[in-house]
Amino acid sequence: MNMEGACEGNRLVLGDGNFSFSVALAQRMVNPGHLTATALGGEEEALKLHSDAGNNIQVLQDRGATIIFGVDATDLPGCVGLQGQMFDHIIFNFPHVGRKAPIKHNRELLRKVFISCAEVLSAEGQVYVTLCQGQGGTPADQPQRAWHNSWQAVAMAAEAGLILGEVVPFCAENWEVYMPSGYRSRDKAFHTEGALTHIFRQSCPLAPVTHTAATLTARVKGGDKLFSKPVGIRHKIGRNLHQEKDHPVAMVTKQLCSLLEETFGVHHMERGDFSIVCGSADIHMADALSDGEVKTRLIQLNEDVTEETSADHSSPTCWYLRPSLITHLPTILQTTLQSGLMHILTGEVFSHCAISTHTCPLQHQLLGVLLLPKHTGIRESATVDESCQVHPSTIPGMLCPEPTRNSHHGNESKIQAASSQPKREDHSSEQLDLDLSGKCKLQDLKGSSSSDLCSFERCLEQIVSSVLGLDHALALSFNAKSVYLSAAGSTETNTNTPVPIGQVFVVSQDVLPGCRIPGHTFLCFTLNLDMLALLKFNIPDIRLLWTEDKRFYEQFQVQSHQAIPSVTYEDFSKFPPSYSYDISFWENPDFCEDDFMMLLREVSHDVIKEATVVDRYSQPETGRRSQCYRLTFQAPDRAVGTSHVKEIMTELGKKLGQDMGLQVR
Numbered sequence: 001m002n003m004e005g006a007c008e009g010n011r012l013v014l015g016d017g018n019f020s021f022s023v024a025l026a027q028r029m030v031n032p033g034h035l036t037a038t039a040l041g042g043e044e045e046a047l048k049l050h051s052d053a054g055n056n057i058q059v060l061q062d063r064g065a066t067i068i069f070g071v072d073a074t075d076l077p078g079c080v081g082l083q084g085q086m087f088d089h090i091i092f093n094f095p096h097v098g099r100k101a102p103i104k105h106n107r108e109l110l111r112k113v114f115i116s117c118a119e120v121l122s123a124e125g126q127v128y129v130t131l132c133q134g135q136g137g138t139p140a141d142q143p144q145r146a147w148h149n150s151w152q153a154v155a156m157a158a159e160a161g162l163i164l165g166e167v168v169p170f171c172a173e174n175w176e177v178y179m180p181s182g183y184r185s186r187d188k189a190f191h192t193e194g195a196l197t198h199i200f201r202q203s204c205p206l207a208p209v210t211h212t213a214a215t216l217t218a219r220v221k222g223g224d225k226l227f228s229k230p231v232g233i234r235h236k237i238g239r240n241l242h243q244e245k246d247h248p249v250a251m252v253t254k255q256l257c258s259l260l261e262e263t264f265g266v267h268h269m270e271r272g273d274f275s276i277v278c279g280s281a282d283i284h285m286a287d288a289l290s291d292g293e294v295k296t297r298l299i300q301l302n303e304d305v306t307e308e309t310s311a312d313h314s315s316p317t318c319w320y321l322r323p324s325l326i327t328h329l330p331t332i333l334q335t336t337l338q339s340g341l342m343h344i345l346t347g348e349v350f351s352h353c354a355i356s357t358h359t360c361p362l363q364h365q366l367l368g369v370l371l372l373p374k375h376t377g378i379r380e381s382a383t384v385d386e387s388c389q390v391h392p393s394t395i396p397g398m399l400c401p402e403p404t405r406n407s408h409h410g411n412e413s414k415i416q417a418a419s420s421q422p423k424r425e426d427h428s429s430e431q432l433d434l435d436l437s438g439k440c441k442l443q444d445l446k447g448s449s450s451s452d453l454c455s456f457e458r459c460l461e462q463i464v465s466s467v468l469g470l471d472h473a474l475a476l477s478f479n480a481k482s483v484y485l486s487a488a489g490s491t492e493t494n495t496n497t498p499v500p501i502g503q504v505f506v507v508s509q510d511v512l513p514g515c516r517i518p519g520h521t522f523l524c525f526t527l528n529l530d531m532l533a534l535l536k537f538n539i540p541d542i543r544l545l546w547t548e549d550k551r552f553y554e555q556f557q558v559q560s561h562q563a564i565p566s567v568t569y570e571d572f573s574k575f576p577p578s579y580s581y582d583i584s585f586w587e588n589p590d591f592c593e594d595d596f597m598m599l600l601r602e603v604s605h606d607v608i609k610e611a612t613v614v615d616r617y618s619q620p621e622t623g624r625r626s627q628c629y630r631l632t633f634q635a636p637d638r639a640v641g642t643s644h645v646k647e648i649m650t651e652l653g654k655k656l657g658q659d660m661g662l663q664v665r
Helices: 020-026 043-049 053-062 103-119 153-158 248-263 284-290 325-333 407-419 447-468 529-537 542-546 550-556 593-604 642-660
Strands: 011-014 035-039 066-069 087-093 121-131 162-169 196-202 215-220 223-228 266-268 277-279 319-321 342-350 362-373 376-378 399-401 474-478 482-487 499-507 520-528 579-586 608-618 625-633
Touching: 011 020, 020 035, 020 053, 020 087, 043 053, 053 066, 087 103, 103 121, 103 153, 103 162, 121 153, 153 162, 153 196, 215 277, 248 266, 248 342, 248 362, 248 447, 248 529, 325 342, 325 362, 325 520, 362 529, 447 474, 447 482, 447 499, 447 520, 447 529, 482 529, 499 529, 520 529, 529 542, 579 642, 593 608, 593 625, 593 642
Parallel strands: 011 035, 011 087, 035 066, 087 121, 266 342
Antiparallel strands: 121 196, 162 196, 215 223, 277 319, 342 362, 362 520, 376 399, 474 482, 482 499, 499 520, 579 625, 608 625
16 A cells, blocks of 8 residues: 555544554554544444454554544544544545445445545545455456446545545555454454555536636737637636646747747747737638638627627628637738748637547647748758757758749659658548638649748658657648648547648738738748647647646646656546436527537536537428437546536536527437
């Protein structure tokens, strides 16, 4: 049993019938006076039932420990002798309701004990529960019992807001005087081979299911305006994870900017008027890249609401969540750009997405803009050394003259360049393969710009590969306008298929007549900083990026040097419980799955891990259609119990009717 930490601070031992474990623990403590040993029965009962109890009680008293009889572990706040005390370590070895009892009775015992312990546990305290082999029901048990045939320890602890931080083997022989006793409520030993100690800690509190409306202040058109925050992401907007100290997204951003600085030189664009809100005047470029995706509209909250709620989406008073930093290009390109210098902008963007462990509607994006003279290229002799760092001397970003090529030779050069690279699988249908023809306004990949784009893409690929490490191979996919970068998923991130991380393209000056720079080409790229952070640090769930649990951030703290530490994320919540519930409803003509997903995020506060359609039904007589979604509840950082899930399901049923006009079946 990992009790080194339990030998410091205030300790409480529960249900120690013969007090032998308390004696063994006291022998390891510097100050046994901080130990409180308890038993359920009275002193007379303990002496009668356990032959060695008298001697152990005397030893504890001689060492200054406190002994309390008649303590009900399911009602610790109600114990007079414990009132006003908080404990750093609470220990309960082999809890049991007594005699031969159904499993559900022992589950209920655990649930009540955990709730009781949480009332007297210090903020950084831990609860140690040792169970016989297989009882816990976690993968740490070997062999593992079926969930329904176990005590479901993590689920019972979740009802008290506790998460499982560690599971360690329990060896009774390591505790010299400990004599496990109480088999079927008698003074008889029982087998402890394969027993495990489960160490629980308090999790961050769950957000209440009901909430009040929140507002968002955004700077648009040089002034601050007040909007209602959209459901589903109201607690995320404005956090700017890429700027938070010791956050993995900020660390990836810093490393990217450092490598871009070494390669090209970097100018960071001022963020003054760059907010997540954009108007209909500059949304047309986002339209070109969104392929017709539904925009999330914000309603301005001021005294003149008539104009703001106008149904005319072309009105200048219609506002949207910004789908990409690309919408800032008109503003950026009207500034004074230095040729060969990378201009960088970072910020929050929004896109609709299904609920999964690697998708989030709010993302952090990096936009890079490079101005190059036409008919020049970027030297491509980039190499990566054993430490996975790009040599600035081999990717200097210098412009090296190339012969003028006509359109045919430009395409031929592109094909030759592509063929010289390792063969890559084309996942264009899976990765943001946007059809920009007819709407765009991004330059075709041909002629000298094609050569520039190929060189630029390969240079960027080297930089991204350096950030991720050599374990992640980048894949490319092409369409007529852009090159899409994808990184191979991993088992840690539950993304075995390539995941899109960025886009490289050429901007046509024909679209922006006020930004013409004759004889030059605008090369641009965007990168999804959140996805890069997941891949670099093997973070299995994107929701962890938004956690408020300090145990997450402690893993990424930079210690004595400025270099990015080599960190592989480790779960601080082991084997979180998972629950599946189905919900069916009749569709209405206005049903939109994107709105449904956002409502799920809002009501659950991100404790839904996945939402998938499991059944569709069409009523023959009326033609009415219904859908059945399976919702999987599980949080990687917080304790989620069945009582909370049922509360969410009740609220969801109400919201589907009130907010979306859907009839739950």
